[in-house]
Amino acid sequence: xxxxxxxxEKSKLMWEQCLPHISVDSVVFGFHENQLKVLLIKxxxxxxxxxxxxxxxxxxDLHDAxxxxxxxxxxxxxxxxxxFGVFGALNRSEEFFKDYDEGLWYKQRFISAGFYxxxxxxxxxxxxxxxxxxxxxxxIDELPELAMDHQLxxxxxxxxxxxxxxxxxxxxxxxxxxxxxxxxxxxxxxxLGRTLNRGNFYRRIMRFGILVKHEDLRKGGAHKAxxxxxxxxxxxHESLQGLDW
Amino acid sequence: xxxxxxxxEKSKLMWEQCLPHISVDSVVFGFHENQLKVLLIKxxxxxxxxxxxxxxxxxxDLHDAxxxxxxxxxxxxxxxxxxFGVFGALNRSEEFFKDYDEGLWYKQRFISAGFYxxxxxxxxxxxxxxxxxxxxxxxIDELPELAMDHQLxxxxxxxxxxxxxxxxxxxxxxxxxxxxxxxxxxxxxxxLGRTLNRGNFYRRIMRFGILVKHEDLRKGGAHKAxxxxxxxxxxxHESLQGLDW
Numbered sequence: 001x002x003x004x005x006x007x008x009e010k011s012k013l014m015w016e017q018c019l020p021h022i023s024v025d026s027v028v029f030g031f032h033e034n035q036l037k038v039l040l041i042k043x044x045x046x047x048x049x050x051x052x053x054x055x056x057x058x059x060x061d062l063h064d065a066x067x068x069x070x071x072x073x074x075x076x077x078x079x080x081x082x083x084f085g086v087f088g089a090l091n092r093s094e095e096f097f098k099d100y101d102e103g104l105w106y107k108q109r110f111i112s113a114g115f116y117x118x119x120x121x122x123x124x125x126x127x128x129x130x131x132x133x134x135x136x137x138x139x140i141d142e143l144p145e146l147a148m149d150h151q152l153x154x155x156x157x158x159x160x161x162x163x164x165x166x167x168x169x170x171x172x173x174x175x176x177x178x179x180x181x182x183x184x185x186x187x188x189x190x191x192l193g194r195t196l197n198r199g200n201f202y203r204r205i206m207r208f209g210i211l212v213k214h215e216d217l218r219k220g221g222a223h224k225a226x227x228x229x230x231x232x233x234x235x236x237h238e239s240l241q242g243l244d245w
Numbered sequence: 246x247x248x249x250x251x252x253x254e255k256s257k258l259m260w261e262q263c264l265p266h267i268s269v270d271s272v273v274f275g276f277h278e279n280q281l282k283v284l285l286i287k288x289x290x291x292x293x294x295x296x297x298x299x300x301x302x303x304x305x306d307l308h309d310a311x312x313x314x315x316x317x318x319x320x321x322x323x324x325x326x327x328x329f330g331v332f333g334a335l336n337r338s339e340e341f342f343k344d345y346d347e348g349l350w351y352k353q354r355f356i357s358a359g360f361y362x363x364x365x366x367x368x369x370x371x372x373x374x375x376x377x378x379x380x381x382x383x384x385i386d387e388l389p390e391l392a393m394d395h396q397l398x399x400x401x402x403x404x405x406x407x408x409x410x411x412x413x414x415x416x417x418x419x420x421x422x423x424x425x426x427x428x429x430x431x432x433x434x435x436x437l438g439r440t441l442n443r444g445n446f447y448r449r450i451m452r453f454g455i456l457v458k459h460e461d462l463r464k465g466g467a468h469k470a471x472x473x474x475x476x477x478x479x480x481x482h483e484s485l486q487g488l489d490w
Contacts, residue, residue: 019266022333022356062333062356086331086358088267088307111267111307113331113356167412 003045011105018055023093023110024066025053025150026081027157028074029191030121030137031174036190037121037137038154039074040144044133046096048147051154052135053112066115074135075127081115084160085153088112092149116157120174140193162192169210169239171231178228180218181205210235252290256350263300268338268355269311270298270395271326272402273319274436275366275382276419281435282366282382283399284319285389289378291341293392296399297380298357311360319380320372326360329405330398333357337394361402365419385438407437414455414484416476423473425463426450455480 028039040049054069056062066081088111097107121137128135138144146154164170171179171187185201205211212232217225273284285294299314301307311326333356342352366382373380383389391399409415416424416432430446450456457477462470 019354019356021264021266056333056356058354059335061335062331065333083331086307086328088301088310088358090304090306109264109303111264111301111358113333163412167408 007045007100007106008104011103014055014105017057018105019058020105020108021110022056022062023053023112024056024062024069025051025087025112025114025153026066026070027051027114027116027154028070028076028079028081028124029116029118029140029157029161030124031118031187031190032120032122034186034190036140038140038143039076039121039124039126039135040138040146041073041128041132041135043147044131046147047133049144049150050147051150062113063115066113070115073129073132076119076124079117079119079124081117083113084116085114085156086111087114087149087153089149096148112153114153114157116161118161118170118174123173165191169208169231169236172233172236178214178216178230180226180228182226184229208235208239210239252345252351253349256348259300259350262302263350264303265350265353266355267301267307268298268357269301269307269314270296270332270357270359270398271311271315272296272359272361272399273315273321273324273326273369274361274363274385274402274406275369276363276432276435277365277367279431279435281385283385283388284321284366284369284371284380285383285391286318286373286377286380288392289376291392292378294389294395295392296395307358308360311358315360318374318377321364321369324362324364324369326362328358329361330359330401331356332359332394332398334394341393357398359398359402361406363406363415363419368418410436414453414476414481417478417481423459423461423475425471425473427471429474453480453484455484 030037030039039052041052042049052070052073054065054073056065060068063081063083066083070076070079070081090109092112093110097104100107126135126137140158143154145151165188171184174187175183181202184205185196185198188201189195210231211229214228214230216228218228219225275282275284284297286297287294297315297318299310299318301310305313308326308328311328315321315324315326335354337357338355342349345352371380371382385403388399390396410433416429419432420428426447429450430441430443433446434440455476456474459473459475461473463473464470
């Protein structure tokens with residue numbers, strides 16, 4: 001069965017099983033050793049790069065759908081997704097299948113719920129589904145052009161991630177259990193895409209009250225051995241509420 | 246024409262004009278003189294309290310739909326709405342019209358995009374539409390029970406509003422042009438629903454770098470006349486980006 005025929009068959013199935021006009025798209029940021037990447041798929045049919053996305057079953061919660069779609073399309077398991085915005089401009093997706101019949105599922109107008117996550121990308125195994133040539137991590141400095149409005153979805157997710165740095169802690173599961181302040185600063189700098197003043201960073205991060213200082217030092221560097229810290233799990237989760245006035 | 250018949254006629258129109266399965270709901274917070282309120286409507290049919298909400302025309306941007314629906318249902322004009330979350334749990338709305346035919350528009354599964362705003366409520370004139378008995382501001386301390394999942398939508402909006410206090414400035418258009426620090430603190434306390442330490446508040450708000458101190462004092466109080474401040478519009482809008490690392 002050719003690709004066109006497969007798309008038409010799949011379209012019929014979608015009309016039966018899924019809610020029309022609603023889709024989900026995920027921006028999964030991966031961090032490891034000072035590199036920030038994002039998970040993309042390349043569609044075999046159109047040879048276009050997209051964020052991993054899909055549709056919502058009629059009997060499925062929206063959030064469950066986002067988790068399922070991410071796993072189906074990329075193989076990524078246990079990635080905790082957070083909804084961050086809805087993308088509902090006119091003609092954001094309709095043009096994509098313009099050569100097909102009007103009744104094609106994929107050609108309808110879709111309003112998409114955007115989800116994002118930040119994970120240690122070495123902990124995620126990715127695979128491509130049957131419609132994708134590849135599914136891979138790409139450095140955020142070297143992204144290919146994304147189709148539809150996926151550039152906008154990606155950019156908004158990155159903005160939200162950066163904003164959250166200013167009021168929510170990050171780092172747990174991304175850094176080793178014990179880390180130096182400068183390793184934590186490097187994580188922030190990588191996500192923000194710029195260097196930060198060391199003294200300001202120290203004062204700011206201490207205000208969160210989420211770090212525990214240890215007796216042991218990081219040895220082996222050229223400079224005076226810096227202290228090691230870890231996250232206080234209770235304070236960390238308190239601070240995640242973001243209500244620290 | 247009876248109410249039931251009007252609902253059935255309107256349902257047909259909705260199927261023609263709107264995107265099925267998508268709705269919008271708005272949480273409009275109104276503030277004035279240390280009172281925080283939210284805009285609610287009471288449905289004539291079911292005698293239930295709801296957030297003002299509605300549907301998206303097939304040829305209309307999602308955000309435009311939210312603005313239009315708010316104006317149509319409440320009369321509120323020029324209220325700048327921000328999308329803050331999607332509500333897509335199963336059975337969040339379907340039960341609401343359980344006595345009607347399966348084909349009724351309103352009985353379908355709807356995933357709703359939530360929008361919120363914070364305005365000076367004396368600047369907004371509200372009116373009720375044909376399906377609503379009333380549209381009114383209610384003190385957030387004395388809310389009636391809300392139908393469907395509107396309590397959840399409201400609660401999430403309030404949480405977002407409170408979180409934004411910790412990284413985005415608020416107050417412009419809610420306070421007089423010149424205000425004292427303690428008037429600003431009172432605004433924050435009203436939104437947070439609790440008192441704040443005066444010294445901590447002062448230090449925290451000063452760190453935003455958004456206030457201009459004036460030579461004139463607020464006279465007439467029992468205590469030493471406090472200094473007046475206003476917002477620096479440029480710094481205020483910079484700070485709205487929330488990227489102040």
